[in-house]
Amino acid sequence: MHNRFDGKVVLITGAGSGLGQASALQIAKEGARLSLVDLNTASLEETKNKVLESVPKADVLLTTADVSDEKAVENYVNQTVQQFGAVDAFFNNAGIEGKQNLTEDFGIEEFQKVINVNLNGIFYGMKHVLKVMKKQGSGSIVNTASVGGIRGVGNQSGYAASKHGVAGLTKNSGIEYGQYGISIKAIAPGAIMTPMVEGSLKQMDPDNWEEAGKEFVKPNPMKRFGKPEEVGYLVAFLLSDQANFINATIIPIDGGQANKY
C-alpha cells in the first residue's frame, strides 16, 4: 500500500489527546517520523505508546511545551529540525475551550488565556515552522479552527474570537506562502467526542452530561458526534501531497452543522 508520509517529518501539537492523538496515529501508520508536542508530558507518553503499539518501528520525538510561550515554541521547532532535519508537515492543533457564559461575564483574564493558547499559540507555531518550510521550499500546515471559528455559536467569547482569528491567519498566510510551495489550511471541527467536548458537556450539565450530549447532537444533520479518527483522516489527507492545490481555506468536519447556525 502506498504510504503518503513515508520518510516525512510531521509535527503535531496537542498530540497528547483527542484530535492530535488520533492524527498522530493515522499519520504514523503511513510511515511518518513524528514530532509530538503537548503541555502534558504523561499524555504525550500515552500517545507514543499507542503509536508504537500499531507501528513498532515508528520514530517518535516528544517535546513538552506550552504553545502560548514563544520560546517554548521556538524550542519544539528547533528540536524537530535537530532530530529529523526538516518539518514537512505541521498540524498546529493545541487548544483549549474556555468558559461557557455570556460575553459580559467571560472575564478579561479568561479571554486573555484562551487567546494566548488558541490564537497566539497558532501564530507562534506558524512563525517558526514557516521559516523552516520557506527554506525547504515545501511544506503543508493544517491549523485547527472550529465551527466556532466560522459561525457564531454563543457562550464562548474567547473561543470564538481565537478560532475566527485562526481562520483569518490561515487565509492571510496561505496567500503569502503559496508562492514558496507551501500550503496552509484550517479545519473546522464540529462536535467531535474528545476529552474537550466531554468537559464542555460537563459544564452544561455536570450530573447528566451524557444526556446533554444526546440533546446536543439532535439538530446535527448526521445526528451524532464525530470521532477523533474521522478528523485524523482529514488531517492526513490535507497534510499529504495530494492536497497541495488546497490552500488558504477552511474545511468543516461537522456532520453538516455549520450550515445550521
Add this chain to the structure above:
Amino acid sequence: MTFPVLEGKVAIVTGSAMGMGLATAKLFAAAKAKVIVADFNEEKGKEAVTEIEANGGTAHFIKVDISNSDQVQSMIAETVEKYGHLDVAVNNAALTPDNAPAAEFDEAYWDKLISIDLTGTALCMKYELQQMIKQGNGGSIVNISSVSGFRPQPNNIAYVAAKHGVVGMTKVAAMENGDKNIRVNSVAPGAIDTPMLRGSLEETGQTEEEFAPQLSLLGRFGQPEEIAEASLWLASDQSSYVTGTVIHADAGYTSR
C-alpha cells in the same frame, strides 16, 4: 498506486470522457471502485473505459445527456443492473462557460447552460439520492462547483449563476440526508488544466503565463488529478463525518 478506499463501491462519474472527470474516473478505478463513465461523448467515453480496463480497473460506459431526466433515470437503472448498487457519484459534467456581458447575454446559450450545469446536476443528484435512499446504507455524492460558485467572473453570467446554484443544492441535500448517512459535498476547483480551460483561453486569447497567476496563488494551473484526489477523499468512507461542505481546491483564490 493509491489506497483501495473505494473497494466494493460502485461510482458514477458524469462528464468523465475527458478533463477532470476522466482523471476522477481513473483514480476511482485505481482505488478499486467499479466506475460508470457517464458522458454524452460516446467515442471518448469508450476510450476512457478501455484505458481503465487496460490498467486493471473495472468500468462501464453509459451515454447520457444529464439535462434529460429520462436519460438520467436510465443511467441509474443501467448502473444498478450492471453492478448491483450505487454508492458514490461525482456530478461533474458541465458545459463550457458563456462569453458575453450581463447586459447582452445570449438567451439560448443561457437556457442550454442552465439546463446542463444547474438542472442537469440537480437531476443527477435527485435520482442518485433516490437510489441511495432505497438501498438504505448511505452513500456519498460530490457535486463539482467552481470558484465561479463563489466569485463573479465577468462575461460568465450563466456559468456563475449555475455554479452558485450547485453550491446551494449541495447544502440542501446534505441537510436533508445526513440522518440517512448519505453525504453530499462539493469540490470547487480553481483554474485546472483541462480541455474546458484550454478552450476558454483560446476564446479569450490569453496564455497560461498571463492567466494562471491571476487565478492561482501557486502561479500554475492545477492538474485534473489534484481535483480527483479531493473528490476521492470525499467519496471514500474516510470523510464519514463530512457533509454539506465545500472543499476549495483553488490554491487560495477564493480566500482573497
